[in-house]
Amino acid sequence: MATQTAAERRAEAKRKYNAYVAECPTRQLLDAISDKWVSLIFTALADGPLRYGELSRTIAGVTQKMLTQTLRRLQRDGLLTRTVTADVPVQVEYRLTALGASLLPVMRALQDWAESHMDEVLVARRGHRTGGSAEHVVDVAA
Amino acid sequence: MATQTAAERRAEAKRKYNAYVAECPTRQLLDAISDKWVSLIFTALADGPLRYGELSRTIAGVTQKMLTQTLRRLQRDGLLTRTVTADVPVQVEYRLTALGASLLPVMRALQDWAESHMDEVLVARRGHRTGGSAEHVVDVAA
DNA sequence: CGGTATCCTTGCCGATACTG
């Protein structure tokens, strides 16, 4: 039984976990990584580990609370590691794990999409006000 | 002006942050598509258009309010179309636009990742309680 | 069938103060 490849195990996991079922823990995981700070943290750590202060400065606008909270959750889920060097002053380094690195391309794709299609979305929003092109009414009445 | 109170510094930081956000609306878009219902709606519509009731039944656990709200936002952003057939009973069909279809692979990748790596995350969570392997303390003291 | 409108609770999140 131990002769199962990683791909096979993932395939089986997919059958077991169906996100369309409300009780499925995948929902929670999907919700956990569908967070606006998560993708920013991931791309910030893409090129190597960073210290807490560096992360805080890189991701403009995040509060101490939200940054710490999000980092703790990602650490708990095994997506990144937190390394403390017992020195004065204390240094804390955050680094993506292998599992976290496997999610990185997806996070990057999400950000890339947002950046490269921003124009089209803005156009759609303007068009929506003036009389939506995305609105259709089909009269089927005889 | 070195004599700046903490409140003044905070106020300036906030103005700068707001300006930054104004220049970079990508943050808002990223937040809009980083929603747990969005990815589920996208994969549900992957194989073709669906009616409101079909969507509601496919995505277990979503309330009428959240489904409608999310669909409206996606429609406004030009990611899907809403077609009403003026018949009795009324039929409303939701369909991904070309723009929406371009985001579909990313949404699918996100869900695939969540489903296929759920086991590893659960293991990480268990390990986190008993004594985290994702926790490191490096003693640098001489 | 496919919504809208309303009330109301939960918890997200920011701000502030304090610690090793």
Added chain:
DNA sequence: CAGTATCGGCAAGGATACCG
């Protein structure tokens, strides 16, 4: 430097009732 602890506002989101 890198947090923890606490308070409070306010908006997201659920439940319910009603409409075209």
